[in-house]
Amino acid sequence: MKKKFSYETIEVGEELSRKEVLITEELIAACARVIESQHSWYFKNSPFGGRIAPPTIFDNDTLNALDEKYARFGSIHAKQAWEFKNPARLGKRVTVTVRVVDKYVKRGRGWIIMDLAAVDEDGLEICRGKHTSLMSLKEEVEK
């Protein structure tokens, strides 16, 4: 059963999700397709040795992790930070962990900050992301 998505129920420090993602050709192609990229590093070869995924391959995983635990109508993405450390290589398994790192109230509205960390099967750090969202949209406020 999913938890209600509200400022009160969100727990700072809570791990929302930890999952293993296999970097497949299909995953790379789906990500490249939505950003209209035919970059040769994704489809042929790269200077890293073999094909790699777009750096933003995990751009959905933060909100997906939130949706696994909370019944969320929607939220407004306000800020995004990324640090790209190493490529996510085709065929590698990557562990993606998402945590709530902060919440605060500004002008009477709740905000949430989530951190994403991706590390591959060799222990190589792939990327870190920080996602800041305004929590409440109208329908939730009216509930």
Place this chain on the structure above:
Amino acid sequence: MIRAHKNLEIGFEIEPRSYEITQEKIDLYSRRVFGGRDTKNIHTDDETARRAGLPRALAQGRYPIGYLSEVLLDFFEKGWVQGGQLEVSLVKPIFPGDRITIRGKVKGKIPEGEKTRILLEVWLENQQGEKTTLGTASGLV
């Protein structure tokens, strides 16, 4: 396209790149989010968006950031994949029918080990010249 190098001058502007934002592209992004399924959400359905207090369906905030990353990948090449940093605020919604242009300007250079970190001011602007997304990015050369 001129690639990043350590002798770039402050104020150098990267080659802008434009993308048309369509409902079809937003729907495609949404299907990727939902495992290939079509769903009604604030990005794909005007009525759902209005129930959320929005004027109509709008693009996912993170979707155009993927375009920005592609431009920066072409600019920094390896130094984006290994060492790229990005911090942006999404200040204005992007709607189907908008044409966004990605821009960036060199604002600093910092030695980092044997490499140089090139700092950029980056932003996305719509067809009216309004900034929709803005912040900073950097990569290694």
